[in-house]
Amino acid sequence: MKVAVKTPxxxxxxxxxxxxxxxxxxxxxxILLGAVHYGAPLAWxxxxxxxxxxxxxxxxxxxxxVAFWTLVSYLGYRVYKRAKD
Numbered sequence: 175m176k177v178a179v180k181t182p183x184x185x186x187x188x189x190x191x192x193x194x195x196x197x198x199x200x201x202x203x204x205i206l207l208g209a210v211h212y213g214a215p216l217a218w219x220x221x222x223x224x225x226x227x228x229x230x231x232x233x234x235x236x237x238x239x240v241a242f243w244t245l246v247s248y249l250g251y252r253v254y255k256r257a258k259d
Contacts, residue, residue, distance in 0.1 A: 188244030
């Protein structure tokens with residue numbers, strides 16, 4: 175029962191981390207010349223480098239990032255709780 179109550183907390187934390195990661199260029203964005211990628215671990219925002227270029231949002235990669243960061247935050251919490259006990 176406690177895990178079910180805390181599930182929205184993990185999803186909200188994963189969503190927050192994903193949105194913050196979208197503010198900064200990806201570490202691998204310099205590999206592809208002419209485009210900047212935002213988001214980690216998968217880039218879910220792409221912008222071609224030219225004046226007034228729109229940002230392209232990739233929804234499947236966004237959902238993967240939310241799931242990834244939700245899992246990472248939950249596992250980090252479990253490791254912390256186990257070390258604390």
